[in-house]
Amino acid sequence: MKAGFTWLLSGLALAVMQPAIAQGGNMSLPKTVEAGNAFSVQCSGNGKAALYLIGPEQVLRRDVQLGHATFFPAGSVYNAGHYLVVLIGDSSTESGSFDVIPARKPTDLSFLARPSRLPVGLHDGITGAVYVYDAYQNLITAPMQVSFELSNPSGAVQKRLVATRDGAAWTVMDSTAQQGTDKFVARIGEISSTRVVAQVPGDPCGLKMSAKQSGQGIELVTDPVRDCNGNAVPDGTIVTFTEAFSGGQSTVDVPLKRGIAQVQLADHNGATISVASGVVMGNQIRWKE
């Protein structure tokens, strides 16, 4: 019981004394340090002590001679954040703090562009977001102008200039009317990052087929299949031919090959033949009645 009371009193005394020492210390600290820059800490007094710098993911210890400046060369402290400095001498302990801020010069951009593939002619279909980092991968929160540029193979360019806020900037772009592989570039000064956005044809438009007799069957061939912007719909796209005749029906899903779909179906007099791709209907043919 008596021992417990003694411990409690000692704890209370330390709690009162520690801030008093910290506030009345004789360490001279910079208020802020740019990440990676050199700086020094001046400690007054005599004798030797240990100086600790405790920051985000980083702890440094230096044996110091009190009364002299302790020098930290460039690259010693590089993680942005709040650092605690503790000086432990033979008879006293002092503490203070300073902030390490990101370097002003950006050296790296993280650029997220979505989606990587989309149909042509989509308003606000492409988004780009940039995060700006210094050489030590600290997010630079000071505002900066980011240039976004989306260019397609035909030479059409969309540009946006956006200021970063809290280290990030973002924009939206339209997909163009022409299919192709677009380059999406985010740039700050000489630093840039490039992404590729594939603009692919949209739904088939004006799907049209023709029919002709071929041996015992009917040969059905589509015209070259294009979307509403005139882009060739890619090979492999499914085109469905349906032949409805008295009491029955035949269907076949044919992939486009070299831009057209082609199939041979059985010859049924009076059959109605239709063509479709996805939810897009094409023309209808009434076979020789």
Place this chain on the structure above:
Amino acid sequence: MSKGPLLASVLGGATVALVVIGTMWPVPSAVAYAGGGRLLSSTSTPEEAVTKLGDEIRTQSWEKAYASLANKAEFTEPEFVHDLTGYYPSLLTYTTLDKFEVRPLHSSADNAEIELKLYWATVVGDSVSTRDLHVVRNGDHWESAWPIVKEPTVPPQVIAVNYLRWDVIYRGPGDDWGAQDVEAPHLRIVDMHPLERADGVVILGELLNEDVVPAYVSVTATLVSKNQLPIATEGSFDKISHLLLPKQVTPFLIKFPGVSLSDVGSVRMTPLSALIAASADPVIEIGNEELHPAPGASLTGQLINQSGQIVNVAHVLGTFYDKSGQVVWVADQYVNQALLPQIPVPFEIHVPEDLARNISTQRTVVATYSFGGSQ
């Protein structure tokens, strides 16, 4: 003195005695079902002859089954086995006969017609095939004549196939974290509505791959009650064609057994898509599709493989629409024989009788699987 130990001894002794008797003199049905002998050895009637043949097929006693046939001179034993299990690897290749039914159709003093209905246990459920057997008297016993169906053969040839094939390369571990991965295919549910059936709620609909790349697709639905609490979540399982080429449409059907539609406030649909390496080959024509009204409402037709690749398993999915174009039912059938190039193979999809009268049109799609192939 307690009688417990005495009773235990008597029961123990009786059990041992019964085990010994059962082992030494087993009943014929037990031997047959254990695969060790005949269930029925007599062939003194047409039904008995066909039942014996069915037992031999079930136990895969091919030699005995073939030896018992009246018309074995018309084909070899391997042809007989292939007629039952398929000439090419198919759904029946890795299956066993679960049970069979024998039904007399006609009989006279020396001839009889018997229907043999075979229930094959396959990986996708029961597959039923029916054979009408001509049974003839031979002295004091009857013999079945097997109605052999010889598989059409495809003449040796080289078929050039140059359809598109897609492969996928995903982002690697060395890529910048901001670098995009290849985009998952974009899907769209083009139709969906719930339907109340006797055994629960069914969600029917259609899914479109609106992208320019092939997609592996599936869809799940969550029924939400009127007070916004989830009732159940179910997936389409195999009532969907999982591989969709660009602009291809598949029907789907999701069952919620034991749920009443009156309890459902809303339905939350979750389509899932992933990129998949695929080939635009093979192309399957669905020919001579016919809707048969009730009774026995069904959709029949034939599949014609227009490519050079042998399709080992074909899954036919039928979407049935009413006059307004709304989906009223989705049904499917696995075809239990391989699709050879240009050889028509029939299929039959059954439709519930009560819905059949509402059906005006239909659309059929085929999902194909080739052993060792790309799909």
